[in-house]
Amino acid sequence: MTDGLLNYELRADHIAILTMNRPEKMNALNAGLAGALVDGLRRFDADQDAWVGILTGTGKAFCAGADLENMRVGSADGGDWVGAIDHLQPLFEAIEGERKPLIAAVNGFCMGGGLGLAHSCSLIVAIESAKFGMPEAAVGVPNFSYFDLWKTVGYRRALEMSLTADPYPASHMLDIGFLNQVVPDAQLMQAALALAARIAKNAPLATAGAEQGMKFTLHNPREAWPAAARQIWKKVLASDDLREGLAAFEQRRKPTWGNS
Known part of the structure; x- marks a missing residue:
């Protein structure tokens, strides 16, 4: 995919693996990675041999959210801050649109827009050491990607995450219904593939x-x-x-x- 920012692998068992590959920036969503994800999702949707997908990341993060450097530059000297994140809208439209089942395999930090990205997937499997949060309030920026998170975890829990900007462990996110499974760190892809196979055996x-x-x-x-x-x-x-x-x-x- 675009400049190697997203790897697409189709397995023989009708499972496609989409891997975000910007580890030096914790897979933060700049225009390049967001565009690669849109292309990858379209490829997944068009691939008749891909019946179930898995979205994951390389390095120590699933996705750290929007690229704060883009926001800093966009807001400097009264610049267009909103324009600095325009590239995120097509991504969330693509992942929220009509598509096949897609499992988020959360391999580490899942913050901000990254949490929104995982939430937009069908099911979520995470490692025990993963961390989740809405850190926007801690750096003074709004959060736009959680409009219906409360439907999954409850209104007050979603609002607590947004207002405190605290990080939460995978065990807490499982307890409040955000995650389907929490597995030992070394077993993430094994668990995600097993879940995908349970889906792929069906029509x-x-x-x-x-x-x-x-x-x-x-x-x-x-x-x-x-x-x-x-x-x-x-x-x-x-x-x-x-x-x-x-x-x-x-x-x-x-x-x-x-x-x-």
Whole structure:
């Protein structure tokens, strides 16, 4: 991907691994890495052989958030601070959009926009030594990437994280429902791959539809659900995978999915 900032690996088991590769900056989101992530997510979405994705980072951080140097330069002498983070909007639009299941494998620090990035993934696995937080208030900048975090961890817990700017251990984030699993540091990819394999054994169109359907309910009123459900599941209902799944059930055998 762009200048090696994101590595994309497709495994034979239909699992794609996207690895952020800016370790010298703790994978902070500058324009280059954000653009590489957008390209990588589009590639993942278009890759018919990739049914489940894993997003992780190199070095001691998953992602430290937005690049503060960009913000410092952008805000100097009355400059356009908001313009300095314009590159983040396409990234969050891409990761929040309709896509296949994507697991965040948090390998270290997960702060600020990095926490928002992980939260936008479908499921999250983290190492025991990982640290999480919303540190923006500690350096006097606003946080824009947590608008619906409270739906996952609760309003007061989300607000406490934002107001205190404190770091939190993985054990706390598991307790409040932010994480699916916490594993020993050396077992992160093993655990993430095992979770991805549990998803990839199922019909890929059905898992993608389940992801889209549940996400739709987070952001839209109840009365909009029936029409959306018909649209989301239209492709699945007309698919060879549905016919194969029903036939395999009747014949008591494992289905062979074709993603069509």
